[in-house]
Amino acid sequence: MIANLPDSPVLRRSLALAPALIIIGVFMLIPMVVMAIFSFLEAKSFGGVVWNFSGSAYIQLLYERMLDDSLRLSPGYLIIIARSFLLAFVAMVCCLIVGFPVAYFISRQPIQHRNMWVLLITIPFWTNQLVRTFAWIIILGRNGVIEAPFRFAGLLGADETLGLMYSDFAITVGLTYTFIPLMVLPIYASLEKLDFSLVEAAADLYSSRWEAFSKVIIPLAKPGIIAGCLLVFIPSLGAFIQPDLLGGGKKLMLGTLVQFQFSTARNWPFGSAIAMILLAFVMLFLILYARAARNAKAMDLH
Amino acid sequence: MILKTALWAASALALMAGAAQAEGSLNIYNWTDYTSPEMIEKFEKETGIDVTLDTYDSNETLLAKMQAGATGYDIIVPSHNFIPIFIEEGLVQEVDATAMPNFKNVKERWRHPDWDPEQKYTVPFHWGSASVAYRPDLYGKELESYGEFFEPSEEVSGRISVFKTPEEVVNLAHLYLGQEFCNEDPAAMQRVQDLLIAQKPHVMAYSSEGMNDRLINGDAIISTHWNGYAYKGRTLAEEAGKELVYAYPKEGVIGWMDGLMIPASAENVENAKIFMNFIMDPENMGIQSNYAGYGGPIEGQEEFMDEALRNAPEINIPNDTKMIFSFACNAKAQSLIDRVWTNVLR
Incomplete structure (x- = not known):
């Protein structure tokens, strides 16, 4: 059997790579190509596509076709894209504000305890995301966990509410809660490698606590911070469970818009086009990240 | 034969x-x-x-x-x-x-x-049918028209829950406005859009799930509903000592x-x-x-x-209530519905 293996090292190497290439090809490239092709076709009335080339899906993003067939610039979808970006950005900042101290705390624990803390961070991942999001309805909703003490203390009347649910606030809470482990873990990974004697050295050289933090810890944790921000920002951009369940589905987001096109609107090309736009933005951020990482490395070498 | x-x-x-x-x-x-x-x-x-x-x-x-x-x-x-x-x-x-x-x-x-x-x-x-259900104990009167749902009074503002499926919502609006389903007339669809956009500030959620939860805990006072699901909701509400009624508005229901x-x-x-x-x-x-x-x-x-x-009122439709069946719209009418919906939710 072994004798049957090819002798050429090139062939051997490509055989060894084959499983990875097949997985990337079948599960990533082919679906993406299908999506790209669909986005340039015409929609069939009951779902599916007609095999005619058409750029109308992309035109629809920017223009509204008036009843006399003229085109008018329409900001509708751009507003949806902008809103998705804003909420994803806010969620990312909230994750960073909450996640950084947590990661720092864990990295300062004795080595034998650290794994336990990391385990605690990942436990919520073991439960279905939908279930965890539903739990927030119980916490934020009318007569929920947060409102109960207010009502008990008489600060809220029987039929009054704090109005936490079905708002942008609720969406942000949901996104932050869901994606925070993705922020904590990469930051922890960079902080764990941080040589704490550098911070002590900074203190010896009369730096204030703030200076030691901003000029020593933050720069050294930067790769983790950037990775964490990307890992939170990208899925937040396409999230649709939180806007739907916690935001009350009152405002469309990119994720809900895509879902809507493939279900009730039955406009597959337009859904594919939005997905392609989303993909383009994600690619853009990844390229920016790769550049930042390369620059950081170049700085290290100097 | x-x-x-x-x-x-x-x-x-x-x-x-x-x-x-x-x-x-x-x-x-x-x-x-x-x-x-x-x-x-x-x-x-x-x-x-x-x-x-x-x-x-x-x-x-x-x-x-x-x-x-x-x-x-x-x-x-x-x-x-x-x-x-x-x-x-x-x-x-x-x-x-x-x-x-x-x-x-x-x-x-x-x-x-x-x-x-x-x-x-x-x-x-x-x-079955689709209409609206409401909480008479919180609403204080009988719901007689979809007008009370689409153009709600001050007391129920912010406590209106609406389906997430555009077809059903647009059809209910057509019922209220006395228009044909799957309408291809832009002016008629404009009226639907105006009605839904004016209703939006009073809406708490667009969702086709959990209507019973929202009605029973009082988040919503009026909600779009299906008769069979409302039947289950009424039973749950009664157990909690509350009222939930599936309405037969004078404009009719969707079948x-x-x-x-x-x-x-x-x-x-x-x-x-x-x-x-x-x-x-x-x-x-x-x-x-x-x-x-x-x-x-x-x-x-x-x-x-x-x-x-x-004996459930939800499945025994009153004799004088119209039940109008929706049908699958053609591409033109469907794209008008989608446009209205996107304009409402953007």
Whole structure:
């Protein structure tokens, strides 16, 4: 059997790579190509596509076709894209504000305890995301966990509410809660490698606590911070469970818009086009990240 | 016609005679939480046919799957508005329901529906309606018109819950405005859009799930609702000492009906027909109704239904209430609906 293996090292190497290439090809490239092709076709009335080339899906993003067939610039979808970006950005900042101290705390624990803390961070991942999001309805909703003490203390009347649910606030809470482990873990990974004697050295050289933090810890944790921000920002951009369940589905987001096109609107090309736009933005951020990482490395070498 | 019926009866009898042995299998593809296990058990016992059940959660899923060439299903249960699509796309085969012995049990009003006038492809199954439900104890009066839902008073502002499915919401708006469904007239659609945009500030959520939760905990006072689901909600509300009423506004309600069909790709066609005939029996449909919580089309099935369901106002539509059936809109009307919906939600 072994004798049957090819002798050429090139062939051997490509055989060894084959499983990875097949997985990337079948599960990533082919679906993406299908999506790209669909986005340039015409929609069939009951779902599916007609095999005619058409750029109308992309035109629809920017223009509204008036009843006399003229085109008018329409900001509708751009507003949806902008809103998705804003909420994803806010969620990312909230994750960073909450996640950084947590990661720092864990990295300062004795080595034998650290794994336990990391385990605690990942436990919520073991439960279905939908279930965890539903739990927030119980916490934020009318007569929920947060409102109960207010009502008990008489600060809220029987039929009054704090109005936490079905708002942008609720969406942000949901996104932050869901994606925070993705922020904590990469930051922890960079902080764990941080040589704490550098911070002590900074203190010896009369730096204030703030200076030691901003000029020593933050720069050294930067790769983790950037990775964490990307890992939170990208899925937040396409999230649709939180806007739907916690935001009350009152405002469309990119994720809900895509879902809507493939279900009730039955406009597959337009859904594919939005997905392609989303993909383009994600690619853009990844390229920016790769550049930042390369620059950081170049700085290290100097 | 008579000959056909006779032949049918004969073949059914022949099959019944051999019921003790296994008579092959039947694969049913039906909505989630919609098939009575008790009814299936009875069917298996009486016919010896082994039933396998698979489920889906939307007409779109069913259609996409059948279009993609799924095989191995002998019975599917699309809703009336999708039935013409299945026929047009050649995804189903003729069954000739009128020739089945038990077709005589089908109530007059459910025979020869618009979506299958000759009853060539479908056997009628559950029907239901969509309207609004509300909390009379919080609202303080009876809801008489959709105006109270689309143009709500100060007291219920911010406590209105609306379906997430554009077709149903737009159809309710059409009902209120007295317009045709699947409207292709831009001016009519403009009126719908204006109405929905004006309603939006008063809406707490657009969602087609959890209506009962929101109504019972008081988040919502008025919510779009389906009759069968509202029946369950009323029962839950009563247990919590609250009131939940499914309204029959003066403008009417939207109707829907599911039909049993046999896919073109079915392998056990004869067994599927035996099942169709079986379900048109009053006792069997009654058992099925008890489980699903929806009314059925069979004369005398009430006798076999639980008292609570039999007398439920949700499934006993008042005689003077109009029930208007929606249908699948053409591409033009559909794109107008989508545009209105996007404009409302953006």
